[in-house]
Amino acid sequence: MASNHRVFTFILFLVSLHVNLHFISSSSSSSKADFERWVWWNMKNHRSRKAMESVSGRETRQMDEKLRRAEMNKVSISVSQDGNGDFTNIKDALSSIPPRNKRRVVLIIKPGVYREKILVPKTLPFVTFLGDSEDPPTITGNDTASVVSDDTGKPLKTYRSPTVAVDADYFVAINIKFENTAMHEVGREGEQAVALRASGTKTAFYNCSFMGSQDTLYDHKGLHYFNNCFIQGSVDFIFGYGTSLYENCHLNSVAKKVASLTAQKRTISSLASGFSFKDCLVTGSGTVYLGRAWGDYSRVVFSYTFMDNLVIPRGWSDWGDQKRDQRVYYGEYKCKGPGANMTGRVPWARVLTDEEAIPFLGTYFVDGDTWLIN
Template identity: 35%
Template sequence: MKTWTVLGTTAIVTALSLSMVGTTSADTNHISSAPTNSLTSSSATELATATASIPSGAIVVDLKGSGQYKSVQAAINSIPANNTQQKIIYIKNGTYTEKLTITQPHITLQGESATGTILSYNATNASSGSTTNSASTTVKGDYFQAKTITFRNNAGMNAGQAVAFYNNADKAIYTDVRFLGYQDTLYTPGTGRQYFKNCYIEGTVDFIFGSATAVFDQCQIHSLGAGYITAASTGADTKYGYVFLNSRLTSSGTANQSVYLGRPWRPYSAVTYINTDMGAHIQPTGWDNWRDPANESTARYYEYASKGAGANNNARVKWAKFLNDDQAKVITIQSVLAGNDQWNPTQAN
């Protein structure tokens, strides 16, 4: 059986259409059954031991000089803007203090190990002029992939908004990746689709936020203090926002009942938790309206088969919903992310 551990100094989200038929208020419908997938699926791995050997044809980056480049950005810059084939940049263990930007499509950043290869910077909203500019790593190219690697913003807990990773592109896949920060750790703007498998995401306030459609599959979402896990800004015409499947909400240094599952950055914020193990740090009411009662009639917040000390269904706000079995079973990785081109990230190279 695979086990879950808190790694380093890490959440999950999804959303459904308000038009779902038969959805009942969170205070009246407690679902106890669950889909067949489970948190301890044999496909899960522990990030603490996730490693990767050098793939054939990869561009190698090594701080010690054994690769083609010592700088990650230099390796990125070596790939042409019109790239059409997936190019792997393999990064050996070490802490790379660089503010990275990727605009080319079809780029993979693959670390030697999930905990040993760290891409880090310390910009903040205040120092850079905006939340977007604070990102340690910025991705704007479609078909981006990251494997066995850490993205970090190490500005610190009291630095305010400080993004570790920003992706405004389509068809992104992350496998065995850590995202480390405090406020605004992971920023997913735009309308692209993103798939997170066995990832660790940590933070305090709004540390998974944006308007993209994203699935968090068997991920660990770790709170480092009181706050809000998600701040989705899902568009009114976007059916799914953040979807958490078979994941775990954990914490350290965090008071019980001090973390909300989410709050709406925009009125039609969409977040869904399915088969999620929730720790005692989760607020019994679950959701916050961001000081605007009008959001209660538009936000799309759902749960199914939540478990653990934080799964207090009877205390949830009445404007959030619990899904029934039929509604939950149709929410799959592909149904959420397929789009018009039937993209299936589990079959991507």
């Protein structure tokens, strides 16, 4: 009986969703803000589709409780290159945190340029990098995939090229610049040069900058949230198979020829993976595809985004594999600007309806109600 009740409740929700969407789309007085608030209320109370399919209520409560306790017992340590902090570099500050840490540890990183290669290991969850909003610290490096490791004597490859790599869960960065200064030259191999790799889940970035050229931001795997971030690169500069929401972010191309903003790697249709860009800005040099299909079922959606005229009219690339044309999920919803003109788009690009856009429009896309801290 309880199972039947849940099914009936969800059916009522779908009916309500259809009726309200019809009303909203036909009413000239309904605003975008009202629509999003309504969607958020419904999705929050009924959970996102992914949460309903893959996370039991018991598991969700456990995640919430673990995070709640970590936030209640937070501590902070400071990093300052002038010696007026607990540590003079970020590596030493991280090393001071005990393994299997269960409390939020805030690293207050003072302004400066930190030339360090940083790994936040899986054993250090609940770490926050906090910079000054007026003068954010820069963490910089210049490793590429072809650089030979001192430890192994072998090339680092893309995975180990990042200036900062985050393997830990519940990582947060606020007011930080992540940088890889290695430049991309057309035609040369091994120039992937990652500024940040995000491999942990339930990680968030606020007011951060990611500066690089080829493969700037490795959105590797897990649930990720980016808000008010600046992301700059040339080739595939946001890539990976993470499940990520980018809100109010600025994507800036420094490509000299034809390149791509994203290379998303969803490999099977059942994989809950994809990039959603909402209220973003696309600018820069060169000419760019919004995305090219690194995976057979690559999924990327742009909504309410301004696109300058650097966007190629075709919009999307199947990376030379036409079998992907019917498998990828590339959508656009109420975008603006000269680059958002759908005339000339590939026939397999989607102009999303209100119903189709809903799953991508809020933090429920990354199950944010279970882990994002207001």
